[in-house]
Amino acid sequence: MNLKSTLESQKKYFQTQATRDIGMLKKLLSVFRTEILNREEDIYQALHKDFKKSKFESYLGEIGIVISEIDTTIKHINTWSKPKKVKASLLNFPSKDFIYSEPYGSVLIITPWNYPFQLAIAPMIAAIAAGNTVVLKPSEHTENTSKLLESIISSVFKPEHVKVIEGGIPETNLLLKERWDYIFFTGSVAVGKIVAKAAAPFLTPITLELGGKNPCIIDNTMSTQLIAKRLVWGKFINAGQTCIAPDYLLVHSSVKKQLISDLKKEIINAYGDNPQESPDYPRIINTKNLSRLTSMLEDSKVIFGGHIDTTDCYLAPTLIEEPSLDSNVMKEEIFGPILPILSYTSEADISTIVSKYEKPLGFYVFSTNKLFYKKMIKTYSFGGGTINDTMIHFANTNLPFGGVGESGVGAYHGQLGFDTFSHKKGVVIKGNWLDIPLRYAPYNNKLNKLKKLFKFLG
Numbered sequence: 001m002n003l004k005s006t007l008e009s010q011k012k013y014f015q016t017q018a019t020r021d022i023g024m025l026k027k028l029l030s031v032f033r034t035e036i037l038n039r040e041e042d043i044y045q046a047l048h049k050d051f052k053k054s055k056f057e058s059y060l061g062e063i064g065i066v067i068s069e070i071d072t073t074i075k076h077i078n079t080w081s082k083p084k085k086v087k088a089s090l091l092n093f094p095s096k097d098f099i100y101s102e103p104y105g106s107v108l109i110i111t112p113w114n115y116p117f118q119l120a121i122a123p124m125i126a127a128i129a130a131g132n133t134v135v136l137k138p139s140e141h142t143e144n145t146s147k148l149l150e151s152i153i154s155s156v157f158k159p160e161h162v163k164v165i166e167g168g169i170p171e172t173n174l175l176l177k178e179r180w181d182y183i184f185f186t187g188s189v190a191v192g193k194i195v196a197k198a199a200a201p202f203l204t205p206i207t208l209e210l211g212g213k214n215p216c217i218i219d220n221t222m223s224t225q226l227i228a229k230r231l232v233w234g235k236f237i238n239a240g241q242t243c244i245a246p247d248y249l250l251v252h253s254s255v256k257k258q259l260i261s262d263l264k265k266e267i268i269n270a271y272g273d274n275p276q277e278s279p280d281y282p283r284i285i286n287t288k289n290l291s292r293l294t295s296m297l298e299d300s301k302v303i304f305g306g307h308i309d310t311t312d313c314y315l316a317p318t319l320i321e322e323p324s325l326d327s328n329v330m331k332e333e334i335f336g337p338i339l340p341i342l343s344y345t346s347e348a349d350i351s352t353i354v355s356k357y358e359k360p361l362g363f364y365v366f367s368t369n370k371l372f373y374k375k376m377i378k379t380y381s382f383g384g385g386t387i388n389d390t391m392i393h394f395a396n397t398n399l400p401f402g403g404v405g406e407s408g409v410g411a412y413h414g415q416l417g418f419d420t421f422s423h424k425k426g427v428v429i430k431g432n433w434l435d436i437p438l439r440y441a442p443y444n445n446k447l448n449k450l451k452k453l454f455k456f457l458g
């Protein structure tokens with residue numbers, strides 16, 4: 001990896017202003033779109049080789065989202081990038097006031113393995129749309145997808161504009177030693193802190209898209225069958241390796257038994273009696289993660305699933321009933337196909353459990369009781385959430401996607417992605433046809449007039 005020369009050539013290219021040519025960016029994005037669709041089969045194959053992701057989930061969670069981000073960007077980039085006229089302050093009369101969006105410059109994007117295509121390309125699109133250059137460091141754990149990312153991106157973008165640099169921890173550390181104008185990181189809380197530390201000496205602005213323990217609260221006002229269907233989808237898609245998957249259930253004790261029975265039925269409906277044979281059920285990314293997940297089954301009561309095949313990195317969709325809050329499964333983010341089911345009888349029980357953890361990335365409530373779910377939304381701090389379903393807030397590019405507290409800093413998707421990668425410059429263009437003398441010295445007895453003016457502005 002010749003990092004120094006890559007970064008240097010990107011900085012030079014940025015200075016030419018070429019990265020801010022909207023016409024060129026739209027053309028490039030449309031060529032990129034075509035290239036992604038031309039390579040659709042290769043993408044499916046790479047994701048399948050990496051962890052047996054099905055074609056359907058590869059389109060839903062990776063290709064489809066990326067294509068939709070490209071389309072939204074091409075459609076709106078002219079409007080997003082135009083200076084926005086804002087109401088001027090009477091204090092500056094006469095003037096015209098604007099917010100200019102300017103790119104930061106050289107952006108570093110570091111990505112995880114669980115949605116290795118989408119989580120690399122979605123921020124990259126936003127970064128280049130805003131006029132930046134990008135160095136993209138995909139995950140070393142999905143090497144087939146990472147190689148393909150490199151191949152697709154290098155066939156469309158010049159390396160001085162966008163460059164993929166593959167590698168693991170040593171390569172990431174080298175990248176983090178350089179001075180970037182913006183760092184966008186998606187991954188674990190622990191590595192997020194390493195990124196924040198590396199950014200601090202240069203005061204480099206960062207976005208951290210992290211994870212956490214996402215609660216799913218279920219009262220007794222809804223059909224448990226519908227809840228089970230939506231939960232099985234949200235929890236076991238990508239074999240639970242989704243940052244916004246529901247981590248644990250907090251279900252009203254009066255419906256727990258019925259919900260468990262419906263969850264078992266829905267798991268079988270989705271993946272059959274032996275999910276290992278289902279073409280739709282992915283594998284755990286590697287043996288390290290499999291053994292981390294296996295240890296979560298050791299001190300809790302498994303009531304469904306639990307089957308492990310280390311030779312195939314397989315862990316069945318698994319239900320755990322009433323684990324202790326000190327058990328392995330309740331200590332950290334699960335990030336796998338294990339669903340602990342805890343029950344509650346009062347809102348105080350909910351508070352005891354939810355408040356025990358850091359602010360989560362996702363938050364879910366199943367309830368038809370408006371007062372209840374609105375109270376939950378207001379009471380708890382979380383990145384984003386869905387009522388009466390799981391994870392679908394991710395799909396709307398009009399909604400910010402990001403965490404709060406330990407689950408992350410900043411957000412993106414749609415226009416917010418463009419805004420994340422742009423510095424907003426406030427600019428006043430002063431008129432010369434009038435020059436009100438009030439502000440100039442000598443001030444003499446002007447103070448009262450100034451007070452009156454501020455009062456008027458109110």
Ligand code: NAD
Nearest residue numbers: 111112113138139168169172187188191209210211212243
């Ligand atoms: P990770 O933090 O281990 O790795 C992410 C990236 O950081 C990789 O590119 C990796 O090479 C690099 N990295 C790993 N260890 C490093 C170190 N010590 N020093 C420097 N760089 C290092 O995360 P992961 O295992 O790939 O992904 C799982 C985590 O990511 C989960 O916690 C999940 O919640 C989170 N996640 C968050 C989002 C989101 O959008 N908020 C999306 C997906 C995953």
